[in-house]
Amino acid sequence: QIDSARLWGSIHDTAQFGATAKGGVRRLTLSSEDKQVRDWFRKACEDAGLEVHVDALGSMFGLRKGRDMSKPPVGIGSHLDTQPTGGKYDGILGTLGALEVIRTLNDAGIETEAPICVVNWTNEEGSRFAPAMMASAAYVGDFTTDDILSRKDAEGTTVGQALDSIGYRGDKPVGFQKLGCFVELHIEQGPILEAEGKTIGVVDSGQGVLWYDGKISGFESHAGSTPMPLRRDALATLSEIVLAMEEIAKKHGPNAVGTIGEAVIANPSRNVIPGEIAFTMDCRSADGAIMDALDRDLRAAIAEISARRKVEVKIDLVWRKPPTHFDPKLIAAVENAAKTLGYSSRRITSGAGHDACNLNTVMPAAMVFVPCKDGISHNELEDATQPHCAAGTNVLMHTVLAIAGV
Amino acid sequence: QIDSARLWGSIHDTAQFGATAKGGVRRLTLSSEDKQVRDWFRKACEDAGLEVHVDALGSMFGLRKGRDMSKPPVGIGSHLDTQPTGGKYDGILGTLGALEVIRTLNDAGIETEAPICVVNWTNEEGSRFAPAMMASAAYVGDFTTDDILSRKDAEGTTVGQALDSIGYRGDKPVGFQKLGCFVELHIEQGPILEAEGKTIGVVDSGQGVLWYDGKISGFESHAGSTPMPLRRDALATLSEIVLAMEEIAKKHGPNAVGTIGEAVIANPSRNVIPGEIAFTMDCRSADGAIMDALDRDLRAAIAEISARRKVEVKIDLVWRKPPTHFDPKLIAAVENAAKTLGYSSRRITSGAGHDACNLNTVMPAAMVFVPCKDGISHNELEDATQPHCAAGTNVLMHTVLAIAGV
Numbered sequence: 001q002i003d004s005a006r007l008w009g010s011i012h013d014t015a016q017f018g019a020t021a022k023g024g025v026r027r028l029t030l031s032s033e034d035k036q037v038r039d040w041f042r043k044a045c046e047d048a049g050l051e052v053h054v055d056a057l058g059s060m061f062g063l064r065k066g067r068d069m070s071k072p073p074v075g076i077g078s079h080l081d082t083q084p085t086g087g088k089y090d091g092i093l094g095t096l097g098a099l100e101v102i103r104t105l106n107d108a109g110i111e112t113e114a115p116i117c118v119v120n121w122t123n124e125e126g127s128r129f130a131p132a133m134m135a136s137a138a139y140v141g142d143f144t145t146d147d148i149l150s151r152k153d154a155e156g157t158t159v160g161q162a163l164d165s166i167g168y169r170g171d172k173p174v175g176f177q178k179l180g181c182f183v184e185l186h187i188e189q190g191p192i193l194e195a196e197g198k199t200i201g202v203v204d205s206g207q208g209v210l211w212y213d214g215k216i217s218g219f220e221s222h223a224g225s226t227p228m229p230l231r232r233d234a235l236a237t238l239s240e241i242v243l244a245m246e247e248i249a250k251k252h253g254p255n256a257v258g259t260i261g262e263a264v265i266a267n268p269s270r271n272v273i274p275g276e277i278a279f280t281m282d283c284r285s286a287d288g289a290i291m292d293a294l295d296r297d298l299r300a301a302i303a304e305i306s307a308r309r310k311v312e313v314k315i316d317l318v319w320r321k322p323p324t325h326f327d328p329k330l331i332a333a334v335e336n337a338a339k340t341l342g343y344s345s346r347r348i349t350s351g352a353g354h355d356a357c358n359l360n361t362v363m364p365a366a367m368v369f370v371p372c373k374d375g376i377s378h379n380e381l382e383d384a385t386q387p388h389c390a391a392g393t394n395v396l397m398h399t400v401l402a403i404a405g406v
Numbered sequence: 407q408i409d410s411a412r413l414w415g416s417i418h419d420t421a422q423f424g425a426t427a428k429g430g431v432r433r434l435t436l437s438s439e440d441k442q443v444r445d446w447f448r449k450a451c452e453d454a455g456l457e458v459h460v461d462a463l464g465s466m467f468g469l470r471k472g473r474d475m476s477k478p479p480v481g482i483g484s485h486l487d488t489q490p491t492g493g494k495y496d497g498i499l500g501t502l503g504a505l506e507v508i509r510t511l512n513d514a515g516i517e518t519e520a521p522i523c524v525v526n527w528t529n530e531e532g533s534r535f536a537p538a539m540m541a542s543a544a545y546v547g548d549f550t551t552d553d554i555l556s557r558k559d560a561e562g563t564t565v566g567q568a569l570d571s572i573g574y575r576g577d578k579p580v581g582f583q584k585l586g587c588f589v590e591l592h593i594e595q596g597p598i599l600e601a602e603g604k605t606i607g608v609v610d611s612g613q614g615v616l617w618y619d620g621k622i623s624g625f626e627s628h629a630g631s632t633p634m635p636l637r638r639d640a641l642a643t644l645s646e647i648v649l650a651m652e653e654i655a656k657k658h659g660p661n662a663v664g665t666i667g668e669a670v671i672a673n674p675s676r677n678v679i680p681g682e683i684a685f686t687m688d689c690r691s692a693d694g695a696i697m698d699a700l701d702r703d704l705r706a707a708i709a710e711i712s713a714r715r716k717v718e719v720k721i722d723l724v725w726r727k728p729p730t731h732f733d734p735k736l737i738a739a740v741e742n743a744a745k746t747l748g749y750s751s752r753r754i755t756s757g758a759g760h761d762a763c764n765l766n767t768v769m770p771a772a773m774v775f776v777p778c779k780d781g782i783s784h785n786e787l788e789d790a791t792q793p794h795c796a797a798g799t800n801v802l803m804h805t806v807l808a809i810a811g812v
């Protein structure tokens with residue numbers, strides 16, 4: 001059994017780095033707050049006897065030796081970055097839970113056959129730089145390191161510059177740390193476990209994701225003197241797209257969602273009809289065929305709206321992550337650990353994307369979910385209980401022991 | 407006859423202050439570009455023999471003596487500030503046209519009975535600070551000077567600070583310069599004169615304006631794991647409001663318009679459902695009863711949308727300017743001047759608001775319109791011809807001579 005109070009302590013100690021007035025955390029990837037939590041994490045890993053290395057994209061790897069160093073390590077961990085309006089658990093539980101597993105094994109004097117590697121992946125959230133789960137995507141070869149290093153945030157800062165500014169451009173090439181498999185603990189970020197009173201979610205699959213960048217070019221004109229029928233209003237165009245996406249997602253639901261999270265009017269003024277808007281779209285489904293249908297329906301709706309309104313709309317698919325089906329043997333190992341420990345559990349699909357989804361494309365991976373309050377995440381009010389966090393960490397530890405061998 | 411080439415020269419010389427790549431002008435009120443054009447204008451007025459004074463809100467008054475200084479001056483002028491994506495004529499034609507009238511009278515050695523006062527009103531556009539026509543509204547007593555001085559732009563800078571930063575907080579109290587009447591020359595900013603091939607618009611009325619500040623409070627949550635039916639999406643709410651306003655304006659049209667020009671998502675992120683949006687609304691009609699109906703219908707639509715979506719929407723009416731009916735005698739004087747000069751003309755309603763609309767509430771006022779290309783304004787492509795600008799300035803001069811007496 002892990003030390004529940006110690007785990008809780010590390011979650012709440014690190015929540016100071018980027019703490020918000022509403023009780024959440026704002027710790028955008030590669031920001032000064034991210035540097036603070038990284039420094040804390042590096043020291044904690046070193047104090048736990050791990051050998052810490054940082055790769056060229058800032059991902060942190062803390063290795064605990066195994067008896068048989070010819071075996072690839074069992075990877076565990078998650079991420080320490082948050083959304084602009086993030087909470088104290090998303091990613092953090094999985095990373096500090098992994099650290100807690102190491103501390104517990106140390107205290108109990110337990111050696112494993114295979115080594116264990118604790119990982120903090122850079123930019124899982126994707127809100128400062130696209131795509132989400134950026135560093136794990138590069139790790140599995142979806143993107144080159146150079147491509148990722150050149151990605152820019154809204155201010156034009158590149159990933160490379162951001163890494164340098166906090167001193168976390170590591171000296172190891174991406175992929176230097178081989179892993180045999182990866183297990184990630186996370187809050188559910190959805191309402192199911194809580195509603196059903198289950199303690200553990202055994203994640204068997206994950207939704208695929210489509211991310212688009214969009215740009216609407218209408219025509220700026222006078223709010224007072226331009227008759228309604230002559231307008232080419234970029235915001236009215238966006239409004240129709242937002243509502244069309246909502247309808248399309250509902251039509252393909254319950255297994256589909258669609259969101260416009262960012263929309264910025266260029267040169268806004270109260271008495272000017274908006275002429276230009278940049279926006280993003282995020283569509284998901286656990287079913288690849290539905291993802292294709294979402295893409296098709298969305299493009300058709302946008303074409304119709306833009307033609308009718310005589311406004312140009314460009315959309316650009318910047319990321320496509322297919323649905324995930326986790327490794328059956330690892331899924332069984334998680335399920336078995338929950339059962340052995342006496343926790344109620346159910347199989348579940350992840351609505352959110354996770355680094356484990358990327359790793360699953362090149363190695364066996366699995367995930368452990370614990371309930372979060374009202375299913376709320378990407379919100380400062382995100383919450384989870386100490387017993388649930390401890391239960392998930394225990395399941396993580398027992399899964400690791402089963403895979404790594406004692 | 408005024409000097410068409412000289413007028414054209416001053417319009418194009420001053421267009422350098424804030425010139426944009428697309429051929430427009432970005433000269434927000436009380437910005438450094440506004441200071442440049444103000445310095446130019448002050449010198450040009452002084453060179454033309456005017457005595458220039460600046461009031462506490464930065465409005466500039468250049469007085470040309472009349473034979474009978476007991477008579478109140480005839481006010482002419484407009485504004486030199488522009489929209490973020492503004493053109494070279496909106497306001498500028500009326501201000502530099504007024505200067506051209508003075509220069510022409512000087513050259514011809516014409517003295518008038520009543521004095522003439524050339525005015526450059528501060529912040530007509532209203533895009534940096536609300537409301538539009540700010541300084542003329544204070545001049546006629548709609549707002550106190552202190553109230554206006556404390557208004558803030560999006561960065562939190564007050565009008566007072568902005569005035570000080572460019573050295574245009576004048577030493578004269580607002581209202582120090584009495585005027586007997588006011589005549590403003592302006593581009594139409596709409597398509598009617600051009601479509602009908604008329605040179606002069608004799609403006610007999612102006613639309614009333616409603617300005618609102620709005621705030622939507624939904625709930626931020628995860629774009630992937632939040633099912634569509636559980637969302638409280640601020641952007642979807644805004645989208646319904648945008649389209650409802652469009653419908654309402656059309657329903658009450660052709661004599662009504664409605665625009666949402668600004669909308670800013672708080673803490674935007676691609677994979678977060680927008681939780682909070684600040685936005686503005688601008689509704690207009692030349693008919694007071696329709697203005698009331700717009701307000702009523704809009705509030706009802708917003709109440710229905712916000713209740714259905716379980717999202718809070720607050721709207722705050724920050725400005726209400728009733729419709730304008732210009733002075734019949736001055737309207738006749740403008741019409742007569744156009745006729746005498748042999749220009750085709752028609753009566754017209756102004757879609758835009760103007761300083762003359764404010765002045766009309768305390769003194770006789772009138773306006774002269776000239777066509778602009780495709781009715782385009784509040785756009786960098788705004789355009790007008792040299793002959794039309796000269797014709798409007800001639801009508802302005804002959805109207806002034808008729809009122810002031812030669």
Ligand SMILES: NC(=O)NCCC(=O)O
Pocket residue numbers: 090124125126132133189351352353354628629630677
């Ligand atoms: N787990 C999580 O919130 N990931 C962020 C990436 C996404 O799914 O949008």
Ligand SMILES: NC(=O)NCCC(=O)O
Pocket residue numbers: 222223224271496530531532538539595757758759760
């Ligand atoms: N004339 C003009 O564009 N005025 C700006 C104020 C407004 O009507 O919105």
